[in-house]
Amino acid sequence: MPQSSSPTPAYVRIAAALREEIRLRPANTLVPSERELSDQHGVSRMTARKAVDLLESEGFVYRRPPRGTFVAEPRLTLRIGSFTEEVVRLGHSPQATVLRAVQEQADPTAAEALGLPDGGEVYVIERLRSADGDAMAIESTIMPAGLAPGLLTRDLTSSLWSLLRREFGVRPERAVARIECLPLEETASTRLGVRQASPGIVLTRHTYDGDGRCIEFATDIYRADRTAFLVSEQIGTID
Amino acid sequence: MPQSSSPTPAYVRIAAALREEIRLRPANTLVPSERELSDQHGVSRMTARKAVDLLESEGFVYRRPPRGTFVAEPRLTLRIGSFTEEVVRLGHSPQATVLRAVQEQADPTAAEALGLPDGGEVYVIERLRSADGDAMAIESTIMPAGLAPGLLTRDLTSSLWSLLRREFGVRPERAVARIECLPLEETASTRLGVRQASPGIVLTRHTYDGDGRCIEFATDIYRADRTAFLVSEQIGTID
DNA sequence: CAGTGGTCTAGACCACTGG
DNA sequence: CAGTGGTCTAGACCACTGG
Numbered sequence: 001m002p003q004s005s006s007p008t009p010a011y012v013r014i015a016a017a018l019r020e021e022i023r024l025r026p027a028n029t030l031v032p033s034e035r036e037l038s039d040q041h042g043v044s045r046m047t048a049r050k051a052v053d054l055l056e057s058e059g060f061v062y063r064r065p066p067r068g069t070f071v072a073e074p075r076l077t078l079r080i081g082s083f084t085e086e087v088v089r090l091g092h093s094p095q096a097t098v099l100r101a102v103q104e105q106a107d108p109t110a111a112e113a114l115g116l117p118d119g120g121e122v123y124v125i126e127r128l129r130s131a132d133g134d135a136m137a138i139e140s141t142i143m144p145a146g147l148a149p150g151l152l153t154r155d156l157t158s159s160l161w162s163l164l165r166r167e168f169g170v171r172p173e174r175a176v177a178r179i180e181c182l183p184l185e186e187t188a189s190t191r192l193g194v195r196q197a198s199p200g201i202v203l204t205r206h207t208y209d210g211d212g213r214c215i216e217f218a219t220d221i222y223r224a225d226r227t228a229f230l231v232s233e234q235i236g237t238i239d
Numbered sequence: 240m241p242q243s244s245s246p247t248p249a250y251v252r253i254a255a256a257l258r259e260e261i262r263l264r265p266a267n268t269l270v271p272s273e274r275e276l277s278d279q280h281g282v283s284r285m286t287a288r289k290a291v292d293l294l295e296s297e298g299f300v301y302r303r304p305p306r307g308t309f310v311a312e313p314r315l316t317l318r319i320g321s322f323t324e325e326v327v328r329l330g331h332s333p334q335a336t337v338l339r340a341v342q343e344q345a346d347p348t349a350a351e352a353l354g355l356p357d358g359g360e361v362y363v364i365e366r367l368r369s370a371d372g373d374a375m376a377i378e379s380t381i382m383p384a385g386l387a388p389g390l391l392t393r394d395l396t397s398s399l400w401s402l403l404r405r406e407f408g409v410r411p412e413r414a415v416a417r418i419e420c421l422p423l424e425e426t427a428s429t430r431l432g433v434r435q436a437s438p439g440i441v442l443t444r445h446t447y448d449g450d451g452r453c454i455e456f457a458t459d460i461y462r463a464d465r466t467a468f469l470v471s472e473q474i475g476t477i478d
Numbered sequence: 479c480a481g482t483g484g485t486c487t488a489g490a491c492c493a494c495t496g497g
Numbered sequence: 498c499a500g501t502g503g504t505c506t507a508g509a510c511c512a513c514t515g516g
Contacts, residue, residue: 180467
């Protein structure tokens with residue numbers, strides 16, 4: 001337990017002051033440097049830094065060394081489904097960059113998820129998704145190659161689901177996802193342009209068509225400081 | 240002495256070593272102290288501490304000052320709905336402690352969510368939810384007082400939804416929730432027995448009955464290091 | 479009592495960027 | 498070039514716990 005009878009730590013007080021100070025400032029403007037904060041508040045830089053760490057993990061600021069620390073944009077509240085569609089709905093401009101798009105043999109986990117024989121052929125598509133130019137998520141999709149022959153030769157820089165519907169008659173109907181909150185490791189944080197170990201939302205998704213076949217097994221990694229999820233659940237009879 | 244000119248920071252390497260070391264250890268056993276780690280790895284305590292910070296935010300260890308740092312239990316994967324039901328489904332034993340149970344006038348946000356006139360009477364029930372004795376979440380529920388007259392005099396230490404169904408004929412059918420990841424502030428972290436600013440999952444939920452009336456407006460705060468969520472979505476026609 | 483994590487100091491060197 | 502965040506040192510005092 002954090003000592004209950006002790007006063008509020010300096011870094012918490014400094015974070016509160018800074019949070020208030022930047023609340024009404026425009027996004028992407030500079031906030032005071034750690035050295036300035038340590039001077040202003042009469043603390044060491046390590047303590048000022050902890051205050052900024054706190055605001056960063058809350059999503060209020062982001063760091064761009066060696067330029068400085070900046071006011072963050074507010075969060076996007078996404079529904080589970082098409083990133084493209086959701087970002088458009090919120091009035092922003094979505095982008096996709098293909099990081100990897102290959103055909104290979106399914107590993108045991110993917111094969112089981114997709115109901116394929118061990119070593120069945122799958123497409124693996126890994127894309128960086130952005131909104132208004134800011135990296136927001138890494139989407140890794142695995143699907144049976146037989147479902148959409150030649151998919152990898154198509155343009156994968158816009159909505160994948162839209163393409164699957166239009167060109168391959170694939171109709172996703174239901175998705176089951178596991179959502180958890182984890183610190184991002186090196187690769188993911190580098191790609192998303194955030195500090196290593198920044199909080200991330202990891203969404204593991206199985207998508208099914210009308211016949212209950214699993215047509216996609218995906219792992220999406222979102223910046224937790226910039227996104228939230230909106231979900232809707234049918235409540236079964238409990239008890 | 241200073242300077243890792245190596246690409247991987249010392250605290251990341253130490254965290255990796257420790258993660259591996261404790262992987263197979265039983266839950267709730269002691270992990271080396273920060274001073275021991277700093278000796279073992281020849282770094283300052285601040286650096287050893289950053290390594291333990293990382294493992295803590297990953298949910299692998301938890302701290303219980305001044306006793307030490309311990310191996311954590313694995314995560315619970317909950318569906319959105321009844322905490323009681325979900326914890327039982329996973330083979331654990333659920334508990335509820337009532338923190339607050341009052342009747343009051345709805346604030347504007349709650350009134351709007353519940354479709355009540357401004358200042359309409361609501362019940363506010365705040366409970367600490369545990370699994371096998373470990374605090375896992377704080378549930379704050381607001382519902383129209385007219386929906387379940389006398390509810391506050393009942394036993395609120397087991398499933399609230401079960402009680403509402405059985406005794407008041409209230410039938411939740413659908414829930415819409417917003418899920419985000421935030422550092423926990425002081426009150427919540429104290430109640431959950433974790434460090435201030437530990438990652439939390441905040442779930443804001445509107446629950447509706449068969450007639451589409453909002454019967455509950457809730458804010459649940461979960462320990463992000465111990466929980467994950469399982470959600471299921473119907474996919475609309477996109478594009 | 480010895481040992482723990484929580485906080486903090488007053489420095490330091492690094493790679494990197496923009497003007 | 499000056500300034501930034503990223504990392505790190507080698508100490509320190511505190512409240513608190515268990516044996």
